[in-house]
Amino acid sequence: MTLLLTSDSSRRKALLEQVGFREFLDFEMVGLPLDFPYHHKAERLTLDQVKEQVVEAAGLQVSRAFEERALQERGLSPSQAVLVGAETILFHDGRVLERPMAGEPREARPEAIEQAQERARSMLQAFRGQEIVVITGLVVTQGDRPANQRATCVLTRVKMKPYQVEDIECYITSGEGLGLAGGVDFQKQGIALCEKIKGSFSNIGGLPLLELMDLLGDRLFAGRIHFRLSEPDRGKYSVAVQEGPAQLRIMSLDKPPLELNPEWPDMAQVDVLHVPGSLLIDEARREISLAIMARAKGAGKLVVLDAGREVEKAMGRRATIDLARFHVDVLLEKRITGQRLAQMMSPRLLLASQSPRRRELLKQIVAGNMIEVLVSRQAEPYLAEAPEARVKRLALQKARSVLARKDAYSPSIEIVIGADTEVVLDGQALGKPAGEEEARQQLQRLQGRSHQVITGLALISAETGREFVDSVSTLVSFKALTGAEIETYITSGEPFGKAGAYGIQSKGALFVAEIDGSYSNVVGLPLERLSEILGREFGRPVWQLTALAGRRDATGSGDNKRRCSSTLV
Numbered sequence: 001m002t003l004l005l006t007s008d009s010s011r012r013k014a015l016l017e018q019v020g021f022r023e024f025l026d027f028e029m030v031g032l033p034l035d036f037p038y039h040h041k042a043e044r045l046t047l048d049q050v051k052e053q054v055v056e057a058a059g060l061q062v063s064r065a066f067e068e069r070a071l072q073e074r075g076l077s078p079s080q081a082v083l084v085g086a087e088t089i090l091f092h093d094g095r096v097l098e099r100p101m102a103g104e105p106r107e108a109r110p111e112a113i114e115q116a117q118e119r120a121r122s123m124l125q126a127f128r129g130q131e132i133v134v135i136t137g138l139v140v141t142q143g144d145r146p147a148n149q150r151a152t153c154v155l156t157r158v159k160m161k162p163y164q165v166e167d168i169e170c171y172i173t174s175g176e177g178l179g180l181a182g183g184v185d186f187q188k189q190g191i192a193l194c195e196k197i198k199g200s201f202s203n204i205g206g207l208p209l210l211e212l213m214d215l216l217g218d219r220l221f222a223g224r225i226h227f228r229l230s231e232p233d234r235g236k237y238s239v240a241v242q243e244g245p246a247q248l249r250i251m252s253l254d255k256p257p258l259e260l261n262p263e264w265p266d267m268a269q270v271d272v273l274h275v276p277g278s279l280l281i282d283e284a285r286r287e288i289s290l291a292i293m294a295r296a297k298g299a300g301k302l303v304v305l306d307a308g309r310e311v312e313k314a315m316g317r318r319a320t321i322d323l324a325r326f327h328v329d330v331l332l333e334k335r336i337t338g339q340r341l342a343q344m345m346s347p348r349l350l351l352a353s354q355s356p357r358r359r360e361l362l363k364q365i366v367a368g369n370m371i372e373v374l375v376s377r378q379a380e381p382y383l384a385e386a387p388e389a390r391v392k393r394l395a396l397q398k399a400r401s402v403l404a405r406k407d408a409y410s411p412s413i414e415i416v417i418g419a420d421t422e423v424v425l426d427g428q429a430l431g432k433p434a435g436e437e438e439a440r441q442q443l444q445r446l447q448g449r450s451h452q453v454i455t456g457l458a459l460i461s462a463e464t465g466r467e468f469v470d471s472v473s474t475l476v477s478f479k480a481l482t483g484a485e486i487e488t489y490i491t492s493g494e495p496f497g498k499a500g501a502y503g504i505q506s507k508g509a510l511f512v513a514e515i516d517g518s519y520s521n522v523v524g525l526p527l528e529r530l531s532e533i534l535g536r537e538f539g540r541p542v543w544q545l546t547a548l549a550g551r552r553d554a555t556g557s558g559d560n561k562r563r564c565s566s567t568l569v
Contacts, residue, residue, distance in 0.1 A: 002076050003027040003216075003225060004143070005084045006061040011187070011205045012086065019209055019507050026226050030070045032061050036087070044094035047133070051153045054087050054137035059151065061085035062141050071143050081143035082216070082224050088136040088206040090182040092127065097182040104179060113175070120172045120183030124193070129162040132182060136203050140215045143224075150215045154208040156199030158186060161528075163193050170543035189365050191520065192531035192542050201519040202509055209509050210479065243354075243373050245410045248345055250274055252338040256288050265292070267299035271369075274341050277307030280326065293327040302547055304341060306332040330548055344548040346412035347372040348540070350462070352402035353419055353524075357505060361525040362417075366545035374409050376401040376418070387424045388471050391456030394420035396469050399458040403465075415538055418458040421524045423500030425451040430500045439495040440486060446500060447481035447511070453500075453522045459533055468537045472526035474517030476504070481511060 003021070005012060008031030013023065021027045036057040038045065045053075062085040065071070071078050090097040100123065101108060101116035108116070134156040141149035171177070171193065177184040184190040186197075186204050200208040216225045251265055252274040265273075273296040279289040296303050305328045336344075347370055351359060354375040362371055376398040383390065399418030402409075422429045425445060433439035453476055458469045494508065495501035502508035504515075504522045520527040535541035 002081045003084055004065065004071060004074070004076065004081055005029045005086065006032045006065050006070070007086055007206070009206055012207045015202050015205050015207045015209060018505075019213075019510055028074055028076070030065065030074070032064050032068075032070075034061055034064070034087070036060070038089070038096040045091075045096070046094075047091070050089070050091050050096060050135060051137075051155075054089055054135050055139065055151050055153050056137070057087040058085035058137035058139040059149075061087065062139050062149070063146070066146050076143070078143035080224055082221050083141045083143055084212070085139040085141075086136060086207055088134065088203070091133040091135055092130065092182070097123065097132075099179055099181055100183045101178045113178070116178045117172045120178055121168060123183045124163075124168045124171065125165075127160045127182070127184075127193075130160055132158045132160065134158060134186075134199075134204050136206060136208055138208070138212060138215060140212075140218075140221065142220060148220050150218050150220065152211050152215060154200055154203050154211050156197055156201070156203040156208075158197050158204070159195040161193055161195045161532075167193065167541075167543070170541065174543070174546075187364070189542060191527050192365055194528055196517050196528065197519060198516045199514055200512075201504075201515060210511075210513060213510055243375055245347075245372060248272065248342060248369055250338055250342055250345070252276070252341075253279065253289060253292060256285055256292060258284060258288065260288050260291050267296060267301060270296065270299075270301055272302045272304060272341070272345065274338055275303065275305045275328075276335065277305055280305075290326065297327040297329075302329050303327055304330045304332065304548070307335045332548075341548075343412070345369050347410050348412060348414045348545060348549050350374055350402060350409050350413045350416045352376050352398040352416060355524055357523050358419060358525045361520050361523055361527060362530075364520075365527050365531055365542045367547040367549070369547060370545045370549055372409055372413060374402045374405065380420075387422050387427070387429050387452075387454050388456070388473070390429070391420040391422050391454050392458070392469050392471050393456070394418075395456035396458035396467065399460045399467075403460050403462065413462050415534070415540065416460045416462060417530070418460075419455055419525055421453065421455040421499060421521075423451060423453055425449070425500075432497055432499055433495055433501045436490050439490050439501040442501040443481065443486045443489070443495065443511075446478045446502070447486075448478060450475055450477040451500070452476070455521050455524065455526055457526065457530060457533065459538060461538060466538075468533055470529065470533065472518055472521045472529045474515055474519070474521045474526075476512060476522060477514045477516075478511050479513045485511075 003026065005027060008029050013029060016027055017023065034057060036053065038050070038053055062083045065083050071081055100119040101112065136154045138154070139149055139151045171190065174189065176188055177190055184193060186194060200210065202209040249269060249271040251270045254276060273293065275289060275293060279285050293303050305326065349366065349371050351362060351371055351373050352375065359371060359373060378397060378401040380394050380397065395418040398420065399416045403416045430442050433442055452473050454471055454473045456471045458467065460467050489495065489507065492507060494503050494506055502511060504512055515522060518526040518528050531542045
């Protein structure tokens with residue numbers, strides 16, 4: 001009794017697991033790449049034409065899975081399985097958008113990266129202030145009867161900001177979107193280029209969950225699908241956030257041994273590997289150093305190589321050092337000490353929240369080591385005031401409370417961020433349910449209707465004390481819920497600890513028909529607006545808040561690097 005998804009996308013896998021599917025028990029995946037010729041008949045297409053084609057492409061994936069006997073190859077019984085084909089494209093101005101780079105950016109040569117950056121630059125310039133449509137075609141078929149299938153097409157509209165040329169240059173320099181259609185990643189730092197979305201957010205990840213579950217609920221697939229809506233949430237958002245200054249463990253590889261020791265260094269005790277560039281021109285230690293750098297990269301550690309220009313000169317090269325070949329995340333032009341590196345990597349933002357969801361969201365637009373967390377201990381009285389005024393007051397109260405505790409956070413902190421979120425229906429705020437009955441009542445009130453999620457944002461300069469307060473509202477539309485769906489969801493425990501008794505970032509996504517506004521706002525931190533405030537009001541664009549926010553010698557090509565303080569992480 002298994003679902004076989006004709007995709008090996010890690011994002012689609014995460015979405016299935018988000019709502020309770022378990023890999024190898026409830027679903028499996030098979031990568032079946034398909035280069036569908038969208039423009040083989042016409043240079044420009046209508047939206048209706050693209051919708052037809054994207055469903056056709058998803059159907060071809062399913063057909064290919066039958067041809068290659070994908071179910072049998074995995075030991076799955078066709079009579080108890082379903083096949084799911086999913087094809088997602090980005091559509092703008094009559095064209096299906098391509099990727100600036102066909103392969104993996106980190107494995108590309110410098111000249112290929114420059115060509116891809118130019119293509120991405122052209123795309124992003126065309127998107128300024130425009131709307132991009134994310135379209136997914138879904139086809140679900142019985143594993144033993146290919147003709148028994150259901151299909152649908154899902155659209156999500158993404159409105160882009162009228163961003164500046166500098167924003168484009170900094171974003172393409174990061175390399176984040178070079179391997180993605182349209183040259184932008186809406187689930188990472190690219191969200192800072194967006195104004196709002198309208199539709200399904202999971203569709204942006206390539207798998208519109210509500211629509212998929214509607215197809216799977218058809219009687220054709222009865223008895224073939226199993227997933228655990230009632231399973232407790234144990235995802236990344238359920239992990240407690242550590243408060244206070246975090247000690248970044250930096251190891252400087254000054255004089256590595258002449259023979260490789262597989263037990264040294266212990267990568268479990270290292271966060272950052274700092275490598276002097278001189279080691280790459282030291283014949284006695286070059287290969288050992290490269291092997292240690294490769295181990296660090298394999299363990300997910302950050303590898304920083306300094307004195308890059310000196311190394312290039314000594315190696316007789318004109319081009320930038322091949323980062324992938326040398327296992328490097330960040331390349332610095334000048335030699336620095338380990339102490340100076342630690343200063344560069346010290347946190348700049350203080351998040352006044354105990355919410356793991358807000359910290360994970362903030363990590364989407366700034367490097368994780370730039371964030372420190374300190375929870376406000378001040379009481380938060382609930383006053384009779386408009387919801388927007390209340391969330392702004394509470395956000396500012398949290399930020400002020402934390403700012404005053406100067407001995408409790410790192411001296412490198414520049415900006416304190418406070419946030420407070422409420423779910424509002426008919427002008428009334430729905431708080432966190434105290435028990436099952438209150439959760440049941442809230443979900444019954446929300447089902448089949450639209451409500452607002454409002455977040456107050458407060459930012460304070462740690463140096464000057466300057467304050468900036470704002471709020472963001474997102475309209476969320478729920479589908480009609482059955483009593484059984486509500487009871488099963490309550491059993492999962494997910495409604496508790498969440499305003500409105502649901503979590504859109506988890507199984508609650510199955511209840512949301514559409515959002516109009518900021519998805520991250522519904523989770524608790526509106527990244528689109530926050531990125532604007534950081535740049536315009538506090539002079540700290542998110543492009544600067546990379547792993548080494550204190551660096552001033554970023555290397556790369558042409559004027560791109562001189563315009564923005566970015567890294568190649």
